[in-house]
Amino acid sequence: MDRALRASLLAGAVAGEVGAILFGTLHWLVVFRTWEPLLIGVVFGPLAGIPAGWAFAELRRAGALPHGRAGGLAFGGLLYATLLPVGGAALAGGAIDPLAIDPARVLAYLLAALPVGLGLGRALGTRRTALALGVAAFAFSLTLGHNIPFFLAGVRLAKVWGVMLVVALGAGLALAAVESALRARARPAQT
Helix, strand or coil, X not given: CCHHHHHHHXXXXXXXXXXXXXXXXXXXXXHCCCCHHHHHHHHHXXXXXXXXXXXXXXXXXXXXXXXXXXXXXXXXXXXXXXHHHHHHHHHHHCCCCCCCCCHHHHHHHHCCHHHHHHXXXXXXXXXXXXXXXXXXXXXXXXXXXXXXXHCCCHHHHHXXXXXXXXXXXXXXXXXXXXXXXHHHHHCCCCC
């Protein structure tokens, strides 16, 4: 595994943790006062961040992302965009009652992010880029997007999508910053 990929994977795990903390906090402040998303997120956030780090590395390798903060924001926006079809699938199939969860239906809705990630990745790079972004999109939908099938209307819907946008952009910025710092640290010292 090359240094750039290793840096991106580690940065993805850190960004996943940052995103989980941001999501849990915003969820408590804006959507619903419970710390459960934060407690669950600190475990699963880094796991979802690792494929995001891989996708970030592949998109950078393909020249599809700018360097620095702009690349982090672009990546966060790209992952956020992969959640839109999850919302469309939920609208078409109907909301799921949070008190009577049908896991197969929830998974079917969340899987809608996968082909979008695959398609965007292929349009922006290679088959490897497509696979990386598809996996990242699905992991992102399982973690950050897991609430989409439950909120299809009203103020809570707007709050959930707003929180997801802030988290996606914040985690994208964290990924770019940590990846850049790790790559700079790994460079041999100039004499």
